[in-house]
Amino acid sequence: MTAYLVAVGIVALIYMLLTIGLNLQYGYTGLINFGVVAFFAIGAYTSALLALHGWWLVPAFGVATVVAAIVAYPIGLLSLRLSDEYLAVVTLGFSEVVRIAIQQEEWLTKGVQGLPGIPRMFAFMGVGGDADVAILAVLVACNVAVIGLMLHLVRSPYGRLIQAIRDDEVAVEAMGKDPRRLKVQVFMLGAGLAGLAGAFYAHFITYLSPDQFLPLVTFYVWIAMIIGGTGRTTGAVAGSLLLLVFLEGSRFARDWVPGVSEVQMASVRLALVGLGLVLFTLYRPQGLMGSRR
């Protein structure tokens, strides 16, 4: 049971990084990113491939973060020209392009067969047990550092300006401030965090395949942000934890619902997540950590 809880905690903390990144993009700056999973996948594959070529994990993680951020640059530039709805469609389309590219470029990614044998973090400590606890500890430290940085960022003049861009970009321009540079930077920062989360994922799961990077992952990250409270770093933390509690808790729902197969239960879980989201937006639209203004 402890091993199971540690594994769930690791996944929750990976989702936390993704949610904090999305919250920076959407919650604080108003940039709709429906392609979170693309940057997650880019980070995961970059770090995995580098590690398989003998790189140490720390520099591989760094490169994964930077590559995801760099790939976000042209998408960030697009965000300057597109209104919210179109940016949503473009980023969603981009995530599918990345997934299909991973699927097709077998010479690099081994396509649908997947990429096995990715070096595990703390492999010298064995598999599971202490090694997983160590991964959990590193993720906790990483999340604490990212949360601290994020709290500092949003209280800084830089953070104040990105929140002003979210509230009214036209008014920001009327004051002689150019929102374009900041929007691209924020898009890249959020994507970099997703890339870092991807690197953690790759070296925890040790096997990557394109079907792990479906738009469903993006959907989960959005849910975590919404139920936690958009525009709140603490909301991203609470939302990602609650999401994992809900996803994992609903696994046990099968015991209470007789006559539902494992496959059917997967769909039921998804429906339950959707229902939870609907109920949250109806009865607590500001999210868990948000306050009504």
Next chain:
Amino acid sequence: MSAPGRVRASRNHAGVLLAASGVNKHFGGFKVLDDVSFEVGAGRLVGIVGTNGAGKSTLFAVVSGRLDSDAGSVTFAGDDITRLDPVRRARLGLGRTFQVPREFAHLTVRENFLVAAHCEYGETLRSVFGGWRRVDREQRALRERADGWIEFLGLMHVAGEPAGSLSGGQKKLLELGRMLMTEPRCILLDEPFAGVNPVLVEQISQCIRDLNATRGIAFVVIEHHLTALKALVQHLYVMDRGRVIADGDPASVLAQPRVLEAYMGGVI
């Protein structure tokens, strides 16, 4: 009540600060601005009136760079700014407010003022990671300046409140205050008295007069509240169906039969 900061040593009433010449704007087949020209002298108070749909706000949008004109030119302080974007025009000192206030609803009133200020280092990404003392110094100075304007505009009691919770009139003052933080030479005010109670109308008028007198800031004011506008501005333009149909001193312009016919349907 007096505007904070230094008083300008001299004011040049003779020089033209802002001018639009032969401005045209179409939306599809509909001509919204038809050969519109106007001038605003440095340190002057100018009004623009006209019925709804006369093209006043579109004229502001063109002058501030929010919309491109189809023809004509706009100059500011002698420079042709026709092709400049709104950001560059604002940096030159041409500010504007909006008909429907565009406050940063989730930021406090003080933060709204601070966002508007020119912040050389604090608003760069690298300031998040280092140089925090420099940011602190910069912010302390800006906060002092912001509080000066907040006090001047009578918003100190709501300085820590989210801007979204302000009344309509307070939001108008907030927008004006934000513009003041940008140190403008000319401010375009789009219906500053709309939906504002009479006491606040007088307060806003007094602020504008005071700023004009002590800082030499020129104002161009679109307004339907004719009594308040007549008492405020020195020169008035009247627009009708995208054209300027009259201009001059407010009392005589508003007495012209053509203006009465166009603006008030001849009922007065």
